[in-house]
Amino acid sequence: MGTMIEFDHVHKEFNGAAVIPDLSLTIPEREITVLVGRSGCGKTTTLKMINALIKADSGTIKYNDRLVTDYNLQELRWQIGYVLQQIALFPNMTVAQNIAVIPEMRRESAADIERRTRELLRSCSLDPDTYMNRAVDELSGGEAQRVGIMRALAADPPTILMDEPFSALDPLSRRQLQDLVLDLQTKLHKTVVFVTHDMNEALKMGDHIAVMDAGQIVQVGTPSEIRNNPADEVVAKLFAGTKQDDPFARSLDEIVADGYGALQSSGDAADLVPASTKLAAVITELTSGQTVRVARAGQKYALTAGDVLRYLTTQRN
Amino acid sequence: MQDLINTFMERRSDLVQALGQHLEISIVALIIAMAIAMPLAYWGVNHERVSGWLLQITGVLQTIPSLALLGLLIPLVGIGTVPAIIALVVYALLPIFQNTYLGLTGIDPSLLEAADAFGMKRWRKLIKVQLPLAAPTIIGGIRTAMVLIIGTATLAALIGAGGLGSFILLGIDRNNTSLIVIGAVTSALLAVGLNLIVGWLAKHRWQWTAALAALLLGVGAGTGIARIATQTETITIAGKLGAEPDILINMYKELIEQDNPRVHVQLKPNFGKTTFLYSALKKGSVDVYPEFTGTVLETLVKVPKAQADQHRSAQQTYALAKQLIAKQSDMTYLPPMKYENTYALAVTKKWAKANDVKTISDLTGHSGSLHAGFSLEFTDRPDGYPGLKAKYGLKLPYQTLEPALRYTAIRDGRVNIVDAYSTDSELVQYHLQTLTDNHHLFPSYRGAPLMRSKFAQQHPGVVKSLNKLAGKISAADMQQMNYDVNVKKQSAAHVARHYLETHGLLKKGGK
Structure with a gap:
C-alpha cells in the first residue's frame, strides 16, 4: 500500500495563532482517509493544504512523492478533485456545464465530455436526458451534491478531497450520498480525504480515521481500532456519543438520524414511541410485521423491519 | 402642435445629425467609463482600503454640478467633444465602479474557492465565473450610467460638442418652444430606448452586449484614426450663437476648402458668447472666428485713455482694433466685410x-x-x-x-x-x-475673421481665402440671408454657398 500524500512537520498560523502547530501524517493511496474532529480543530485547513488552497508556513507536503510547492498549480489541482460543504455548483451553468468545467479546461473533445457526463449521471442514478441541461437552482440538495461529486470525478483524478460534503444535507440524502460514495469507491479506488465533524460518519466512511484536536493528530487507525482502543481521553470522549458496539442497544434516534424510516406528515399521536427508545425494545413489534412510529425532533417517522435490516447491514465492520 | 410638427419636418436632417453626435459622445463616454471603472473595481476587490477611497472619490466627482465641471475643463482641455466626453466619463464612473465592485464582492466565496480548486486561472475565473455572476449588478450600473450620460450630454452643446442639447439651446435662444421640446423629448426617448436595448441584451445575451460594446469601440477608434490619417490638417472655425455667425463661418469653410484642398474645416456653430469664444481662440481649440470691430474695442482690448472717447469712423475703428489686439494679445484681425451690425x-x-x-x-x-x-x-x-x-x-x-x-x-x-x-x-x-446715421452716433460694428498671429503666419492660404470677403456683403444682403435662415428656415450652409456662388466667389457646383 503506497503513500499518496505526506505531511511532514507542517506548521500553519492565521493572524499569529498557530492553527496547525506541528502536523505529520501520511495518507495511503486508493483508500478513504477521514479527518475527524470538532469544528476549529484544523481539519479543513489540513485538507486545503493538499491542493494548495492554503499554503503551509513551514514543513513539507508531498503529493505523489513530489512537493506540492514544486507542482505547477493547475497540474496539481487537476489531479485532485474537490467537493465542498457549500456544494458550490456554478449557478450560471447547467448541470452538464458544471460537470465539464475541468475537462473543458483540459481541452477534451465535446463528444468525450458528453459521453463521460452521461456515464457519471447514470452511475449516480440521475437520468442524463432529464438532468444534463437542468439549471442548478432546480436541483434538490442531494441532487446538487451528486453533481458536485461528478464534477470532482469528471476528469478522473486519482485523488478526491471532500470537505464536510454532506453536513448541509438532510439525514436521508446524507445517508444516500454516503452509500453512493462507498459504492463508487468499490469500483474506482480513489485516494479520498474526507473531512467531517460527525463521528458516526467518520466510522462509516473511513478505511482509516485520523482524529484531530487543536491542530494535532491524536490518533490514526481503522474505525474499530479507534472505537475499541481510543488513544486517550480526548478520543474516547469524542466517540463516546457514537453508536454502541451492540447495535440493538442503540436508540431509534440514531437509526432515524442515519436516514432510515419514512417521514410522515399526518397520523395520530396515539402509538408514537419516543426516539430514545432502544432498538431492542421494539424488535417484537417489528418481527411481527408492525410499523413502529417514532417521534423525533417534532417529526413523526414510520420505521419498518426492512429499514432496520438495511441499517444493520451498514453497521457491519 | 402644428408648429411642433412643422419644426420637426424642417429640422429632420439636423435632428438626425444631432442625434448621431449625441449617440457618439454618449457611447464613447460610456465605453471609456467602463474601460476605466470596471478594471479598477476588479482590482479594488483585492484592495479593500483603496476601493473604499475610490468609491468616495467617484462619489465626490459626481456631486460636482455638470455645468461647473464643463467650465472647469475648458482651461485644461479647451472646448468641443473632448471636454464633453471627459465630463460625461467622470459622471459615469461612480455607478459603474460601484456596481462592478458590489457585483464582484457579492459572489459567494465558496464559488471562488471552487474555481481555484479546479485549477481555473485568473482570466478563466473572471470570464467563466466572476463576470457572469456579477453581470446583472454590473449591467444595472451601466444602465444607470447610460441614462445619466444621455441626460447630461445635452449640456455638451454649451461647449460646442453638438448633440441634442444644441436643439434645446437654439430653442432657448430663439424663444422657440418646439425646438426645446424636440430636443428634450428626443434625448429622453434615446435614454429610454437604449436602456431597453441594453436591458434586453443583458437578459438574453450579456456576451452579445460585451461584443457590441467592443465592436462600437473598434469602429469608433477606426474612424477616428481614418479621419486623422486622410486629412493633412483640420482647422476649427467657430461662431457665436445665431444665424448670422453661422452663415459667415459656412462661407469661411467654403472659401478655405475651395482654395486649400488639403485642409479640412471643422465648424462649431452656436458656440457661445464672446468671452467664451475668445478664450477658446487664445487656447487654440478654435482657430478662427468672426468678431465685430466694435466688440474688439469694447471687450477684448484695453483702449488707451487718450483714444477712449474719440469718435471713430468704421475704418478708424477697424484700424485701432487691429492694432491693439495685435499688440496686446498677438492676434491677427483680417479686414472686415462691408455691412455694419450696429x-x-x-x-x-x-x-x-x-x-x-x-x-x-x-x-x-x-x-x-x-x-x-x-x-x-x-x-x-x-x-x-x-x-x-x-x-x-x-x-x-x-x-x-x-x-x-x-x-x-x-x-x-x-x-x-x-x-x-x-x-x-x-x-x-x-x-x-x-435710417442713415449721418452724424455717426452709433459706433462701428463690422465683422472680420479673428485668429492668432501665429496661425495666420502658418496659414497664408487660409488668410488669402478669408480676405476674399473683405468689403463684401452689404447690410441688405446680410438681412436677406438672416431672413432666409431664420424665417424661411433654409440651412446656413445653403445660404452661404448661394451668396458666394452668385457673387462669383465660389465656383458653381463645386463640391
Whole structure:
C-alpha cells in the first residue's frame, strides 16, 4: 500500500495563532482517509493544504512523492478533485456545464465530455436526458451534491478531497450520498480525504480515521481500532456519543438520524414511541410485521423491519 | 402642435445629425467609463482600503454640478467633444465602479474557492465565473450610467460638442418652444430606448452586449484614426450663437476648402458668447472666428485713455482694433466685410417714402408725429437714445419694449419708429428701412475673421481665402440671408454657398 500524500512537520498560523502547530501524517493511496474532529480543530485547513488552497508556513507536503510547492498549480489541482460543504455548483451553468468545467479546461473533445457526463449521471442514478441541461437552482440538495461529486470525478483524478460534503444535507440524502460514495469507491479506488465533524460518519466512511484536536493528530487507525482502543481521553470522549458496539442497544434516534424510516406528515399521536427508545425494545413489534412510529425532533417517522435490516447491514465492520 | 410638427419636418436632417453626435459622445463616454471603472473595481476587490477611497472619490466627482465641471475643463482641455466626453466619463464612473465592485464582492466565496480548486486561472475565473455572476449588478450600473450620460450630454452643446442639447439651446435662444421640446423629448426617448436595448441584451445575451460594446469601440477608434490619417490638417472655425455667425463661418469653410484642398474645416456653430469664444481662440481649440470691430474695442482690448472717447469712423475703428489686439494679445484681425451690425433706427418703408426720410437728421421735422418703441438697453446707453438727443437734438415720446416685441409693435402700428440691429432679419420680414446715421452716433460694428498671429503666419492660404470677403456683403444682403435662415428656415450652409456662388466667389457646383 503506497503513500499518496505526506505531511511532514507542517506548521500553519492565521493572524499569529498557530492553527496547525506541528502536523505529520501520511495518507495511503486508493483508500478513504477521514479527518475527524470538532469544528476549529484544523481539519479543513489540513485538507486545503493538499491542493494548495492554503499554503503551509513551514514543513513539507508531498503529493505523489513530489512537493506540492514544486507542482505547477493547475497540474496539481487537476489531479485532485474537490467537493465542498457549500456544494458550490456554478449557478450560471447547467448541470452538464458544471460537470465539464475541468475537462473543458483540459481541452477534451465535446463528444468525450458528453459521453463521460452521461456515464457519471447514470452511475449516480440521475437520468442524463432529464438532468444534463437542468439549471442548478432546480436541483434538490442531494441532487446538487451528486453533481458536485461528478464534477470532482469528471476528469478522473486519482485523488478526491471532500470537505464536510454532506453536513448541509438532510439525514436521508446524507445517508444516500454516503452509500453512493462507498459504492463508487468499490469500483474506482480513489485516494479520498474526507473531512467531517460527525463521528458516526467518520466510522462509516473511513478505511482509516485520523482524529484531530487543536491542530494535532491524536490518533490514526481503522474505525474499530479507534472505537475499541481510543488513544486517550480526548478520543474516547469524542466517540463516546457514537453508536454502541451492540447495535440493538442503540436508540431509534440514531437509526432515524442515519436516514432510515419514512417521514410522515399526518397520523395520530396515539402509538408514537419516543426516539430514545432502544432498538431492542421494539424488535417484537417489528418481527411481527408492525410499523413502529417514532417521534423525533417534532417529526413523526414510520420505521419498518426492512429499514432496520438495511441499517444493520451498514453497521457491519 | 402644428408648429411642433412643422419644426420637426424642417429640422429632420439636423435632428438626425444631432442625434448621431449625441449617440457618439454618449457611447464613447460610456465605453471609456467602463474601460476605466470596471478594471479598477476588479482590482479594488483585492484592495479593500483603496476601493473604499475610490468609491468616495467617484462619489465626490459626481456631486460636482455638470455645468461647473464643463467650465472647469475648458482651461485644461479647451472646448468641443473632448471636454464633453471627459465630463460625461467622470459622471459615469461612480455607478459603474460601484456596481462592478458590489457585483464582484457579492459572489459567494465558496464559488471562488471552487474555481481555484479546479485549477481555473485568473482570466478563466473572471470570464467563466466572476463576470457572469456579477453581470446583472454590473449591467444595472451601466444602465444607470447610460441614462445619466444621455441626460447630461445635452449640456455638451454649451461647449460646442453638438448633440441634442444644441436643439434645446437654439430653442432657448430663439424663444422657440418646439425646438426645446424636440430636443428634450428626443434625448429622453434615446435614454429610454437604449436602456431597453441594453436591458434586453443583458437578459438574453450579456456576451452579445460585451461584443457590441467592443465592436462600437473598434469602429469608433477606426474612424477616428481614418479621419486623422486622410486629412493633412483640420482647422476649427467657430461662431457665436445665431444665424448670422453661422452663415459667415459656412462661407469661411467654403472659401478655405475651395482654395486649400488639403485642409479640412471643422465648424462649431452656436458656440457661445464672446468671452467664451475668445478664450477658446487664445487656447487654440478654435482657430478662427468672426468678431465685430466694435466688440474688439469694447471687450477684448484695453483702449488707451487718450483714444477712449474719440469718435471713430468704421475704418478708424477697424484700424485701432487691429492694432491693439495685435499688440496686446498677438492676434491677427483680417479686414472686415462691408455691412455694419450696429444699432440703427428703423421705420416702415411706407412711412419713409411718404415722408421722404432717409437719414436720422431728416426725422427732426417729423418729431411731432413720431412715437417710438425702444429696447430698455437702447434707452440707457450713451450711444443710444441719450446720444440721439445730444447729437441730433431729437426728442421722441417712447415706450420701452422687449426686443422681440418692438417689431410686432411697429407692424401693428402701435409705434412708428424702433431701434434695431442693422442686420436683423425682421427688418426684411416686416418691410422696415433703417435710417442713415449721418452724424455717426452709433459706433462701428463690422465683422472680420479673428485668429492668432501665429496661425495666420502658418496659414497664408487660409488668410488669402478669408480676405476674399473683405468689403463684401452689404447690410441688405446680410438681412436677406438672416431672413432666409431664420424665417424661411433654409440651412446656413445653403445660404452661404448661394451668396458666394452668385457673387462669383465660389465656383458653381463645386463640391
